[in-house]
Amino acid sequence: MAWETGTATNHVDLFNKIRNFLTTNTDLVADGQNWTQELGPTGTLVHEDQITLRGPGLTGTDNIYFGMRTLENPGADTYNLQFWGHAGFSATLPSREQPLTSPDAYVLTWNQPMTYWIVGNGRRWMLAVKVATVYSTAYCGFFLPYGTPSEYPFPMTVAGIALNNTRWSSEDQRNRFFASPGYNTFWTYYPDNIWRRITNYDNDPNNYDTSDGDHGDAGGYVFPTRGYDNDAFSSPTDEDVTNNADKCFDGSYLMRDLTIMSSAAGGPYHAMMGVMDGAYWVPGRENSSENIITKDGVDHLVVQNLFRNGFRDYMTLRLQ
Amino acid sequence: MAYQNVPVTDGYQVVQQLANFAAANGWTVHRNTVDNDDEVDDAPGDYDSTGITNRWDGDYRLVTVSAPGFSGYVSLAGYQNSIYMNGHRGYDGSKKWFDQPDQYLLYDGDGNTYDAAERYTRVKVELRVNPIQSVHFFGGMTPTPYLYAAIEMEPGFYRHMAIGHFQKFGTALGGLFWDVSSASPDYRRYVSYYEHHRVPFLYNSSSNVRTGKGGFDCQDTTGVKRFAAFGSYNESHLPGGHWSKEVRSFAVATPIAFNSRTALLTPLVWVSSEGYRPFGTPPNFRYVNLTYFEAGDEMTIGGDVWKVFPWARRKAGVRSARVYFPDGSYRNADQPEDEATEMYGIAYLKD
Numbered sequence: 001m002a003w004e005t006g007t008a009t010n011h012v013d014l015f016n017k018i019r020n021f022l023t024t025n026t027d028l029v030a031d032g033q034n035w036t037q038e039l040g041p042t043g044t045l046v047h048e049d050q051i052t053l054r055g056p057g058l059t060g061t062d063n064i065y066f067g068m069r070t071l072e073n074p075g076a077d078t079y080n081l082q083f084w085g086h087a088g089f090s091a092t093l094p095s096r097e098q099p100l101t102s103p104d105a106y107v108l109t110w111n112q113p114m115t116y117w118i119v120g121n122g123r124r125w126m127l128a129v130k131v132a133t134v135y136s137t138a139y140c141g142f143f144l145p146y147g148t149p150s151e152y153p154f155p156m157t158v159a160g161i162a163l164n165n166t167r168w169s170s171e172d173q174r175n176r177f178f179a180s181p182g183y184n185t186f187w188t189y190y191p192d193n194i195w196r197r198i199t200n201y202d203n204d205p206n207n208y209d210t211s212d213g214d215h216g217d218a219g220g221y222v223f224p225t226r227g228y229d230n231d232a233f234s235s236p237t238d239e240d241v242t243n244n245a246d247k248c249f250d251g252s253y254l255m256r257d258l259t260i261m262s263s264a265a266g267g268p269y270h271a272m273m274g275v276m277d278g279a280y281w282v283p284g285r286e287n288s289s290e291n292i293i294t295k296d297g298v299d300h301l302v303v304q305n306l307f308r309n310g311f312r313d314y315m316t317l318r319l320q
Numbered sequence: 321m322a323y324q325n326v327p328v329t330d331g332y333q334v335v336q337q338l339a340n341f342a343a344a345n346g347w348t349v350h351r352n353t354v355d356n357d358d359e360v361d362d363a364p365g366d367y368d369s370t371g372i373t374n375r376w377d378g379d380y381r382l383v384t385v386s387a388p389g390f391s392g393y394v395s396l397a398g399y400q401n402s403i404y405m406n407g408h409r410g411y412d413g414s415k416k417w418f419d420q421p422d423q424y425l426l427y428d429g430d431g432n433t434y435d436a437a438e439r440y441t442r443v444k445v446e447l448r449v450n451p452i453q454s455v456h457f458f459g460g461m462t463p464t465p466y467l468y469a470a471i472e473m474e475p476g477f478y479r480h481m482a483i484g485h486f487q488k489f490g491t492a493l494g495g496l497f498w499d500v501s502s503a504s505p506d507y508r509r510y511v512s513y514y515e516h517h518r519v520p521f522l523y524n525s526s527s528n529v530r531t532g533k534g535g536f537d538c539q540d541t542t543g544v545k546r547f548a549a550f551g552s553y554n555e556s557h558l559p560g561g562h563w564s565k566e567v568r569s570f571a572v573a574t575p576i577a578f579n580s581r582t583a584l585l586t587p588l589v590w591v592s593s594e595g596y597r598p599f600g601t602p603p604n605f606r607y608v609n610l611t612y613f614e615a616g617d618e619m620t621i622g623g624d625v626w627k628v629f630p631w632a633r634r635k636a637g638v639r640s641a642r643v644y645f646p647d648g649s650y651r652n653a654d655q656p657e658d659e660a661t662e663m664y665g666i667a668y669l670k671d
Contacts, residue, residue, distance in 0.1 A: 147578065151578065191578045227565050228573070229565075229568065232514075233524050233565050234515075235561075241596060244592075249541070261569065261573050262577070264577075272583055
């Protein structure tokens with residue numbers, strides 16, 4: 001049950017808590033799934049420190065790398081986390097200059113106390129943090145691929161909540177949670193060793209501009225919050241389904257897998273790439289952030305889409 | 321689970337053999353008899369008419385089945401070119417298949433099923449070839465009871481029937497389902513488009529099918545028993561089914577390009593009742609992309625063997641209401657050989 005919740009005093013404290021959780025959590029250590037810090041100071045981290053951590057996978061045979069640092073701009077009142085993944089590693093290179101590095105992902109935070117939840121295993125970690133009235137989230141590490149390790153050796157996704165270093169209160173239409181990612185917030189490493197953008201929305205800061213899988217400049221999209229197209233067949237669309245989905249008749253929620261779908265429209269090919277590990281889309285009806293949904297004896301934390309709380313703006317994180 | 325491939329020549333024999341298969345695999349067969357009536361159509365085409373000109377005049381096979389320990393019944397009527405189905409909560413062996421207690425079919429008591437509301441709830445398998453070849457049965461009682469049939473009208477050309485009980489999400493009333501595949505009989509010129517077909521559990525308004533949609537027993541949000549139709553066109557039943565646009569997304573993304581593997585998609589059936597309510601999934605039934613498979617092929621995943629078939633025909637359609645010839649002449653693309661469902665397929669668990 002490797003997860004923890006608590007209060008971080010500010011963005012730098014959260015930086016420390018993430019590092020400390022992944023490297024020392026007793027459940028992770030007991031399971032041999034604790035991450036190893038490869039680069040950066042091992043003591044208390046301060047602003048401008050950069051670290052690189054390596055995840056061992058579930059059996060200690062993987063090398064899953066990511067780097068992280070804090071960003072500060074007091075004049076703009078921005079205090080955020082920035083992180084990136086990489087498929088290669090060199091002990092002689094700084095964290096920001098590692099080989100096969102993803103584009104940057106951002107978690108919008110602030111320099112005030114905030115409640116956080118972090119979930120991890122040897123393959124990936126997920127973060128939810130409540131900043132004033134909004135919820136920032138992140139996913140970093142392997143997902144569950146539709147392929148064997150030899151077919152897809154490094155199924156990594158790096159997903160934050162924003163496309164750039166901006167204030168937590170930003171309502172840019174591109175800033176969205178990873179259950180229905182906005183433009184330049186979600187990156188997946190393909191079997192051909194290229195990081196590609198995964199998005200459910202076009203590159204429009206002001207308008208609700210959806211991006212189906214059949215067009216655009218993204219490698220793919222996340223299902224079921226987005227679909228391939230709205231042309232063939234006639235049934236409720238992805239927007240219809242997620243806006244109208246409700247509880248089951250007995251009042252329980254059906255949580256749906258989040259599947260990363262590659263599309264030849266903007267990517268190399270059509271493919272079901274894999275499923276997010278322990279994160280699910282859930283209907284927003286009669287729901288709110290920080291609710292706990294118990295499924296098969298395991299608690300799941302409900303988290304909203306940054307500042308949004310519409311019917312399709314919720315997901316759950318499995319607290320395990 | 322059980323599998324059997326049985327030679328048959330018409331709808332009468334399909335229903336007769338289904339009763340035998342059901343009885344051998346744990347289902348209760350309440351009747352399996354010959355009846356003689358003229359209250360339905362039994363000619364391909366002309367399905368939006370009153371049916372008077374196509375009135376059947378001869379024997380048909382009448383069967384009613386249920387699963388022990390599960391509520392509800394399904395009656396089948398097997399004619400030469402058609403198979404009709406009806407779901408009902410009660411059973412009266414003295415009454416016709418379309419006149420059962422607490423039933424899905426909106427029968428008005430006039431002795432036939434020609435009126436619009438009756439036709440639209442009169443679930444029908446249309447057999448466009450005579451004689452037909454064989455039927456592949458799949459059945460079992462776990463995880464929930466099911467009887468599936470892939471009817472081979474001619475090599476590579478199929479219809480499908482599904483009877484059983486959903487694996488429900490949580491607790492809900494009902495669970496019995498009965499459904500068929502159909503090829504746009506109301507707008508025949510569109511049979512060459514895959515998106516104008518529908519198959520068991522699919523919600524697809526593009527199918528233009530009013531006479532070939534099945535249904536299932538469920539409830540509404542007030543806790544009242546209701547029937548639902550696999551689709552939207554119905555006067556009194558709730559709409560439901562697996563959203564066809566999600567099938568589209570799945571079908572495009574498999575086979576998986578980077579490893580050439582074929583994934584299976586479990587139908588996720590919703591009910592529209594003050595919002596979309598997840599209801600359940602049918603046991604041992606999947607949608608599949610047939611790019612790497614032909615009709616009747618088997619695929620193995622772990623210890624499971626799945627047998628796959630096209631929705632209708634595994635071929636690209638002309639995607640036109642007309643078939644054009646080199647001399648510029650044309651005919652309507654509405655013949656049995658024009659039916660095309662591209663790579664859309666169904667996988668049934670065989671072993």
